[in-house]
Amino acid sequence: MEAAFGSGDGDDEATAVVARSQASLGQVFEQKYRPWDGDLGPRWMRNYAIFRHHVYGVFTGKGHRQYHPMVRLLILIIFLASLTPIPMLFLSSFIGDQGGLFEKMWGINRYNLWGQVLGYFPRNLCMWPLLTAVIVGGMISDDRQHGTSAIYFSRPVSRLDYTAMKYLSVAIILGFVIVFSYFAYYTSAIVFKSEGWAYLADTLPIFFGGMLAGIILVITYTSIGLALSSISRSRFFAAIGFLSIIYGTKLVSLLVELQFETTFMYALSPYDCLAHLGQFLLGIPSNYEHPVSISAVSILAMNSLAVWLLVSRVTSLEVTRE
Amino acid sequence: MSDEELLGDTPIISTRGLRKMYGPHLALDDINLEIKKGAIGILGPNGAGKSTLFKCLLGLITTTSGEGTVLGHDIRTQGEMIRSRIGYMPEYNALDPNLFAIDQVRYSGELLGMNTKHATQRAHEVLEYVGLKDQRYRKIETFSTGMLQATKLACALIHDPDILICDEPTNGLDQRARSFMLQTLNRTVREGNRSVLMSSHVMDDVQDLCQSIVMIHKGRIVVQRSIEELVEQVDKEVEMVIWGGASKMEYELNSMGLELRRLGRVIRVKVTSEKTIDQILQAAVSAGVQVRQMKEYEPDLEDIFLLVMDKLGSQIKGTGDLMTPEHTGGV
Numbered sequence: 336m337e338a339a340f341g342s343g344d345g346d347d348e349a350t351a352v353v354a355r356s357q358a359s360l361g362q363v364f365e366q367k368y369r370p371w372d373g374d375l376g377p378r379w380m381r382n383y384a385i386f387r388h389h390v391y392g393v394f395t396g397k398g399h400r401q402y403h404p405m406v407r408l409l410i411l412i413i414f415l416a417s418l419t420p421i422p423m424l425f426l427s428s429f430i431g432d433q434g435g436l437f438e439k440m441w442g443i444n445r446y447n448l449w450g451q452v453l454g455y456f457p458r459n460l461c462m463w464p465l466l467t468a469v470i471v472g473g474m475i476s477d478d479r480q481h482g483t484s485a486i487y488f489s490r491p492v493s494r495l496d497y498t499a500m501k502y503l504s505v506a507i508i509l510g511f512v513i514v515f516s517y518f519a520y521y522t523s524a525i526v527f528k529s530e531g532w533a534y535l536a537d538t539l540p541i542f543f544g545g546m547l548a549g550i551i552l553v554i555t556y557t558s559i560g561l562a563l564s565s566i567s568r569s570r571f572f573a574a575i576g577f578l579s580i581i582y583g584t585k586l587v588s589l590l591v592e593l594q595f596e597t598t599f600m601y602a603l604s605p606y607d608c609l610a611h612l613g614q615f616l617l618g619i620p621s622n623y624e625h626p627v628s629i630s631a632v633s634i635l636a637m638n639s640l641a642v643w644l645l646v647s648r649v650t651s652l653e654v655t656r657e
Numbered sequence: 658m659s660d661e662e663l664l665g666d667t668p669i670i671s672t673r674g675l676r677k678m679y680g681p682h683l684a685l686d687d688i689n690l691e692i693k694k695g696a697i698g699i700l701g702p703n704g705a706g707k708s709t710l711f712k713c714l715l716g717l718i719t720t721t722s723g724e725g726t727v728l729g730h731d732i733r734t735q736g737e738m739i740r741s742r743i744g745y746m747p748e749y750n751a752l753d754p755n756l757f758a759i760d761q762v763r764y765s766g767e768l769l770g771m772n773t774k775h776a777t778q779r780a781h782e783v784l785e786y787v788g789l790k791d792q793r794y795r796k797i798e799t800f801s802t803g804m805l806q807a808t809k810l811a812c813a814l815i816h817d818p819d820i821l822i823c824d825e826p827t828n829g830l831d832q833r834a835r836s837f838m839l840q841t842l843n844r845t846v847r848e849g850n851r852s853v854l855m856s857s858h859v860m861d862d863v864q865d866l867c868q869s870i871v872m873i874h875k876g877r878i879v880v881q882r883s884i885e886e887l888v889e890q891v892d893k894e895v896e897m898v899i900w901g902g903a904s905k906m907e908y909e910l911n912s913m914g915l916e917l918r919r920l921g922r923v924i925r926v927k928v929t930s931e932k933t934i935d936q937i938l939q940a941a942v943s944a945g946v947q948v949r950q951m952k953e954y955e956p957d958l959e960d961i962f963l964l965v966m967d968k969l970g971s972q973i974k975g976t977g978d979l980m981t982p983e984h985t986g987g988v
Contacts, residue, residue: 366786366841367848368786370817371779372817373775376771401755481754482750485747
């Protein structure tokens with residue numbers, strides 16, 4: 336500064352800056368063992384970690400289980416599609432369509448509540464099976480393929496906790512789309528139509544019947560899907576296997592019905608058993624000749640078989656090698 | 658820290674009469690172990706029962722009979738307690754290829770019950786420790802074999818376990834990565850004062866790291882001793898390099914009744930008495946060959962292993978016979 340703006344020549348305190356004889360090179364990598372004396376949490380924390388890892392992955396692409404972007408997009412599309420009756424209800428109330436076409440098509444009644452969960456087209460043809468297939472696809476088969484089961488079982492995670500948390504994760508995701516959309520549909524009808532207590536008293540039992548049917552559907556699809564995921568090392572096999580079971584049994588039963596005019600074969604179709612039970616729970620006439628108890632027993636048997644398969648395959652997951 | 662300090666008196670692992678049967682197949686038979694603190698090598702051919710032993714020690718499978726404790730916990734009833742104090746590094750791939758290394762290690766901590774904050778902080782520390790500081794935010798699918806092994810080690814170390822069980826930690830690693838892995842394990846034992854139980858087919862690795870070994874063969878423990886003690890038990894040999902007729906030299910030595918092993922120009926002769934050296938030189942004169950080099954041969958762990966396996970009648974010519982392409986990285 337003095338040299339630039341002052342009267343001096345800048346050499347009053349002349350010092351030369353020279354390089355140090357030994358330049359400091361710094362430490363690139365120092366390996367040092369650092370102990371940790373924290374406390375490990377209880378069982379629920381471990382279980383919650385498994386649950387969170389699988390569920391949060393649907394919402395965020397970082398830090399948790401990776402779902403393919405197309406899978407996440409598909410889940411979003413199915414979720415939005417399951418909510419489509421809500422704007423129609425809004426439109427119906429907006430234009431004052433009391434007892435009109437909109438009311439019949441999307442208003443709250445036994446048939447529409449049944450259809451929201453158990454209708455074949457589009458929900459059980461295009462939406463719920465596809466949703467289940469993409470969710471369960473790699474849920475356990477990925478652990479088999481990548482050997483990541485060792486990460487779980489070499490830690491204080493029991494096979495029961497592992498299976499239960501995987502099951503719960505799938506059920507929560509499916510439930511969020513299927514049961515939540517059903518709940519949103521019903522409540523939005525109340526809000527849009529400004530319905531009162533009398534309406535609630537009339538429709539709540541039907542609503543709960545439909546919700547129970549939805550929960551049974553979620554449980555059944557989760558059981559079958561996870562069982563298929565547990566027997567394979569490929570997420571593709573599990574997904575295709577699930578779709579084959581749902582569509583295949585339905586198609587075969589339909590062909591048998593057309594040929595022999597009997598609906599008994601529908602007892603082998605998971606979808607039809609659920610639909611039949613749903614009709615009973617919502618109090619609408621059945622499309623099936625056979626008694627509902629057969630469908631109920633069939634659902635129970637399918638779930639038992641699937642859970643048995645799931646448990647036995649998870650038991651066989653290795654720690655030392657896969 | 659000296660070996661004596663490392664090897665405390667109290668056994669960290671002890672088993673008595675441990676037996677495991679898979680149907681009619683006997684996987685472990687009468688296993689009596691007393692393992693003290695430090696680094697211990699578990700050796701044995703494929704199918705000897707090493708993995709079954711690990712599973713028993715982790716409390717993952719029920720034993721057919723016998724009893725055992727790990728860090729004072731019963732292996733039959735307190736498997737979860739044991740697994741929360743042990744870090745297990747599996748031999749085979751056990752990582753999600755779609756995750757970042759930091760997320761995989763953090764998740765493995767959360768599976769032990771660590772909260773997310775602690776697990777994340779600790780994941781950063783252990784990844785730095787295993788040399789993956791700069792690769793923390795890379796997807797595991799892009800990792801080399803060495804980096805995969807290091808990530809598995811980080812997963813095992815996240816909760817600072819008392820015992821680290823490593824199943825073939827140097828599998829498929831190149832020389833540099835292998836040295837680093839062994840250095841890391843060594844530091845864990847010496848600086849961290851932790852115990853390492855390592856199974857390996859590479860004898861040099863075990864010799865570099867471990868103070869003692871447990872050798873398993875057909876489900877039974879055949880050797881359980883410190884390496885120093887074992888080396889002393891092996892016969893002393895003289896190794897020489899012969900030029901100008903190793904076969905003639907071999908013939909002469911045999912005719913003098915000396916026990917020898919030959920590999921090309923290199924001949925090793927068992928030292929039976931003080932006169933052995935004189936006999937060797939006499940044989941060289943008779944055979945008309947040059948002895949280019951002669952020295953006392955220092956037996957290594959591989960010699961011990963082969964000797965024991967030979968005594969047991971196992972058809973193993975070298976540790977190479979025990980390896981699959983996976984062990985050698987496909988080489």
